[in-house]
Amino acid sequence: xxxxxxxxxxxxxxxxxxxxxxxxxxxxxxxxxxxxxxxxxxxxxxxxxxxxxxxxxxxxxxxxxxxxxxxxxxxxxxxxxxxxxxxxxxxxxxxxxxxxxxxxxxxxxxxxxxxxxxxxxxxxxxxxxxxxxxxxxxxxxxxxxxxxxxxxxxxxxxxxxxxxxxxxxxxxxxxxxxxxxxxxxxxxxxxxxxxxxxxxxxxxxxxxxxxxxxxx
Numbered sequence: 001x002x003x004x005x006x007x008x009x010x011x012x013x014x015x016x017x018x019x020x021x022x023x024x025x026x027x028x029x030x031x032x033x034x035x036x037x038x039x040x041x042x043x044x045x046x047x048x049x050x051x052x053x054x055x056x057x058x059x060x061x062x063x064x065x066x067x068x069x070x071x072x073x074x075x076x077x078x079x080x081x082x083x084x085x086x087x088x089x090x091x092x093x094x095x096x097x098x099x100x101x102x103x104x105x106x107x108x109x110x111x112x113x114x115x116x117x118x119x120x121x122x123x124x125x126x127x128x129x130x131x132x133x134x135x136x137x138x139x140x141x142x143x144x145x146x147x148x149x150x151x152x153x154x155x156x157x158x159x160x161x162x163x164x165x166x167x168x169x170x171x172x173x174x175x176x177x178x179x180x181x182x183x184x185x186x187x188x189x190x191x192x193x194x195x196x197x198x199x200x201x202x203x204x205x206x207x208x209x210x211x212x213x214x215x216x
Contacts, residue, residue: 001037005130015045022049025056027069031151032076038132039083055079077155080133087116091124092133094165096156097173100205101147110172114165145202174210177203 002009011019022045026032039048056075081089094111095102102110104122112118125146128134133152138144148156160166180203187196200207 001034001132002040005038005041009040018045018049022052025049025052025072026076027072029069029073029076031149032073034132035076035080038130039080041130052076052079073151074155077152080131081155081159084131084133085127087120088124088127088131089159091116091121092128092152093156093160093163094169095128095134095146095148096153096160097169097209098148098206099209100203101145102206103143103145106176106206107146109176110169113172114168170213173206174214177206177210181207 022036023033026036036048036052043051055078056072081092084092091111094116095107097110098106104125107125108118108121112121116124125134125136129136129146134146134148136144136146160169181200184196184200187193
């Protein structure tokens with residue numbers, strides 16, 4: 001994961017102790033290690049180990065006591081989140097309204113506004129992918145689809161709800177998927193039925209999330 005972020009990165013006699021310290025500190029949790037590994041583009045392994053240790057000592061009152069695994073992961077996500085730019089944090093929180101993934105078109109429609117321009121979404125998404133907070137999948141000839149791991153999504157949604165944007169973003173999410181359903185409806189009795197049903201099936205989780213929000 002570090003090599004993906006910084007081609008040429010290598011385990012050496014010099015950085016091995018710091019890397020081992022990081023992996024021990026994170027209790028071997030794969031997601032936590034991946035989030036931290038993505039930071040080698042900006043920080044040396046020794047800097048990551050020192051900063052991570054400082055952050056965790058704050059949570060344990062200055063002692064070296066190990067955190068429980070769940071709290072370790074939460075602390076690592078906190079650490080990664082706090083290193084994001086303001087716009088990256090804002091976008092990550094807004095993306096948490098999507099369930100089951102999203103397209104760039106959907107992100108631009110739902111997440112733009114209030115400080116984030118539509119044209120900035122792609123660059124910000126790319127940064128979040130590079131930092132292992134968002135995953136991107138694209139098959140040959142297909143549009144890229146992005147998603148959040150459920151652990152990250154729950155964290156970001158909690159942040160969104162704690163702020164003032166949750167209702168606005170959820171409404172935009174519901175409006176986007178209502179528009180998709182309305183666009184699909186006239187095609188369902190036609191020869192294009194199969195393609196439209198496949199597209200709707202891909203968005204089932206988002207459609208359900210929009211319906212649940214509307215009911216509530």
